[in-house]
Structures are given as C-alpha cells and as structure tokens.
Amino acid sequence: MSAFSANWLDRREPVDHRSRNKALAQALARHFDGWRPLTVVDLGCGTGSNLRATAPLLGPEQHWTLVDRDQALLDAAVPRLTAWADGWDGSGGELALFKGHKRIDVRFRRADLADGLDAALGPAAHLVTAAALFDLVSAAFIARFTAALAARKCAFYTVLTYDGDQRWTPAHAADAAMTEAFHSHQRRDKGFGPAAGPAAPDLLSESFAAARYTVREADSAWRLEEADAALIADLGQGFATAVEETGAVDAVSIKSWRAVARTAAVVGHADTLALPPLR
Ligand SMILES: C[S@@+](CC[C@H](N)C(=O)[O-])C[C@H]1O[C@@H](n2cnc3c(N)ncnc32)[C@H](O)[C@@H]1O
Numbered sequence: 001m002s003a004f005s006a007n008w009l010d011r012r013e014p015v016d017h018r019s020r021n022k023a024l025a026q027a028l029a030r031h032f033d034g035w036r037p038l039t040v041v042d043l044g045c046g047t048g049s050n051l052r053a054t055a056p057l058l059g060p061e062q063h064w065t066l067v068d069r070d071q072a073l074l075d076a077a078v079p080r081l082t083a084w085a086d087g088w089d090g091s092g093g094e095l096a097l098f099k100g101h102k103r104i105d106v107r108f109r110r111a112d113l114a115d116g117l118d119a120a121l122g123p124a125a126h127l128v129t130a131a132a133l134f135d136l137v138s139a140a141f142i143a144r145f146t147a148a149l150a151a152r153k154c155a156f157y158t159v160l161t162y163d164g165d166q167r168w169t170p171a172h173a174a175d176a177a178m179t180e181a182f183h184s185h186q187r188r189d190k191g192f193g194p195a196a197g198p199a200a201p202d203l204l205s206e207s208f209a210a211a212r213y214t215v216r217e218a219d220s221a222w223r224l225e226e227a228d229a230a231l232i233a234d235l236g237q238g239f240a241t242a243v244e245e246t247g248a249v250d251a252v253s254i255k256s257w258r259a260v261a262r263t264a265a266v267v268g269h270a271d272t273l274a275l276p277p278l279r
Contacts, residue, residue, distance in 0.1 A: 006047050006076040011231060013049045016131065020053060020159050021218035021271040028157050028273055029057040032127070037061040039125040041154075043113060044068055044133035048077040048106075050159070052084050054129060055104050062104045067120050069112040081106060114141070114191045117148050124152035134272075135162040135186065135200040138193035142200070146207040149276075156208065156274040160220055162186070164198025165268025168236070172260055174253040181248035182239055201270035208274035215274045222267040232265045 032038060036059045042050050045066035055062055068074050078095065082088045085097035085104075097104040111120040114137075121128065128149055134142070149156055166179045186197030196203050201217055208215045224232050240258045243249050 004046060004070070004073065006073060009046045009049060009073070010080075011234075012132075013052075015222050015224070015228065015231065016049060016160055017053045019220045019222050019269065021220045024157075024159075024216060024218045024271045024273050025054075025057055027216060028054075031155065031273075031275060032058055035059050035126065037063055038127065040064045040127045040129060041121060041125045042066050043120065043128065043130040044136075045077065046070075046073050046131075048081045048084075050129055050131035051081065051104070051106070053131075053159075054157070055099065055102065058102075058127075060102050062102060063107075064104060065107045065109055065122060065125070067109045067111050067113070069110065071110055074108045074110060077108070112191070113137075117141075117144060121148060121152070125154055128154045128156050130158045132160045132162075134158055134204060135197050136190040136192065136195055137200070138189075139196055139199070139203050141192040142196065142203050142207050146204075146211050149208075149274075150211040150213070153276045155276060156213070156272070158204065159271040160269045161200045161204070161272065162198055163201050163221075163268040163270045165221065165266060166239075167266040168260075168262050169264035170260065170262070172257050174249060174257045177249050177253065178239070178243050178257055181243040181246045184248060185242040185246050198268075201272060204272050204274070208272075212277040213274040214277075215272065217270050217272050220269040220271045222265070222269065224265045224267070226263050228265075229263070232262045235265065235267070236260075236262055 038059050040062060045068050048066060051064055081097055085099050087098040089096045095106040113120045168175060183198055187195050205215050205217045240254055244254055
C-alpha cells in the first residue's frame with residue numbers, strides 16, 4: 001500500500017507541470033537534441049506524470065522504463081498514458097505511445113529503490129529522471145545513487161524536490177512552529193533511512209558536482225492562488241495532520257491553524273539537471 005494515491009497524483013499533476021523550471025527543461029532539451037534513440041529511466045514514476053511532461057522535450061524515438069514499488073500506481077499509469085497519447089499500440093506485449101511525431105516505447109518495472117538500486121536502474125540509460133521523489137530518500141541513498149549514475153555515465157534530471165520554503169496566505173501566528181514540525185516529520189525514514197527532506201536539492205547538487213557532473217539547480221515552486229483553493233485546503237489539512245503526528249505543536253494552535261481559509265500558498269521546490277563529464 002502506497003502513501004501516494006493515483007487520485008492525489010492526478011490532482012497535483014497540472015500544478016507540477018506548470019511549476020517545472022522552464023530554463024532547465026530547455027537545457028535538457030538542448031543537451032539531448034538530435035539523440036535518437038534515447039533511453040530513459042523514470043524512478044518513482046507513480047502514474048507517469050513525469051513522462052507526460054518530459055517526453056515532449058526529447059527526440060522522436062524514446063524508450064522509457066517506468067519504475068515504482070507500487071503495482072497499483074504502475075497499473076494506473078497505463079490508461080493515463082494511453083489517454084495522453086495521440087495513439088498507442090500494445091499488441092507486441094510492450095506499450096508504444098505515439099505523440100505528435102514521437103514514438104515512445106514504455107516498459108514498467110516494479111522495484112523498490114531502497115532494496116536494490118542496480119536492479120531498479122537496470123542497464124545504463126542515457127537519462128535517469130524522477131519527479132517529486134528525492135525529498136523522500138536519505139543522504140546515504142543520494143551518495144549511492146550518484147555513484148551508480150556516474151559509473152553508468154547517465155545524465156540526471158529530477159524535478160519538484162521539496163526545498164523547505166512554505167508560505168501561507170493569510171499568515172498565522174503558528175506558521176513557523178508548524179513548518180518546523182512539518183520538516184521534522186519530513187525527515188522521518190521513508191524506507192531509505194532518515195529522509196533528506198528539504199535538504200535534498202542541496203545534497204543532490206553537491207553530490208553530483210563532487211562526481212564532476214555539470215549541475216544546474218533552479219526554482220520550481222508551487223505558486224498556488226485562489227483558483228487552486230481546493231488544493232490549498234487539502235494541502236493545509238495534510239500538512240496539519242503531519243504536524244499533529246510529531247506532537248511538537250499544541251493541539252489548540254493546530255486547531256486554530258486548520259480553521260483558516262487560505263487564498264494562496266507557496267510550496268518551494270527545486271529542479272536539478274546534472275550532466276556527466278565528457279570523459
Ligand atoms: C510523490 S510520488 C511522485 C510520483 C510521480 N513521480 C509524479 O510526479 O507524479 C512518489 C513516488 O515514489 C514512489 N516510491 C516511493 N518510495 C519508493 C521506493 N522505495 N521504490 C520505488 N518507488 C518508490 C511512490 O510509490 C510514488 O509513486
């Protein structure tokens with residue numbers, strides 16, 4: 001059973017897509033311009049949101065492997081990918097998507113990254129990517145992951161890694177205490193050892209730079225406004241529940257924090273593009 005439902009991933013997908021850093025996306029597209037075919041591994045793929053946002057940046061012939069530990073999410077990815085594509089073919093046992101002039105072959109791999117990184121990564125791909133994953137992993141995992149990618153000389157592109165910035169409108173007296181407690185919840189073990197949480201973007205940049213990659217990190221904050229009111233409300237309630245679980249903020253403050261109707265919120269994220277050294 002996953003902490004991430006397909007329904008929640010559906011709700012965040014439009015916000016995730018509009019929040020991705022455009023300059024970094026263009027840098028990725030420039031790097032792989034002319035590469036054909038291109039092999040891509042998407043870690044913690046959920047229902048395939050990252051493919052739907054990233055494949056349009058890449059060349060006409062792509063081979064994707066979508067990796068997740070949650071079979072229900074891998075199953076839920078198929079109808080979402082075929083609905084997104086202009087056409088598809090599943091007759092050969094593999095899924096082929098046709099989008100514009102691109103052909104995107106998709107395989108699914110059920111694997112737990114924490115149990116066996118090499119098995120999850122498979123053979124060297126040109127690009128390893130992920131979305132909304134790396135704040136869940138530990139610093140030790142990031143070190144192992146960097147070494148595994150450097151050994152394979154893979155490029156790395158990850159988006160929407162939480163960076164610790166949270167701003168709610170209107171402000172509440174308990175905001176700072178709530179955020180501090182939320183971050184202690186974020187650092188709990190999510191299966192990889194103590195989670196990097198908001199430190200993940202910096203840890204990724206430092207780790208790949210130490211492996212002689214060329215690293216760019218850029219802002220991809222969610223900037224939620226009145227039109228996102230339902231999402232802001234859900235996010236706030238989930239945030240308050242996580243805070244409650246820490247026991248670090250008193251119940252009266254949490255109740256009062258929950259009662260506020262918010263009209264805007266910023267949730268900070270970073271995107272990271274790390275390109276391997278030429279030799
Ligand atoms: C926040 S969701 C993001 C999903 C998707 N990348 C997206 O952007 O919609 C995190 C994903 O990582 C997966 N995940 C978490 N821990 C994992 C692990 N140890 N091995 C493989 N997948 C994992 C979850 O099942 C979930 O699909």
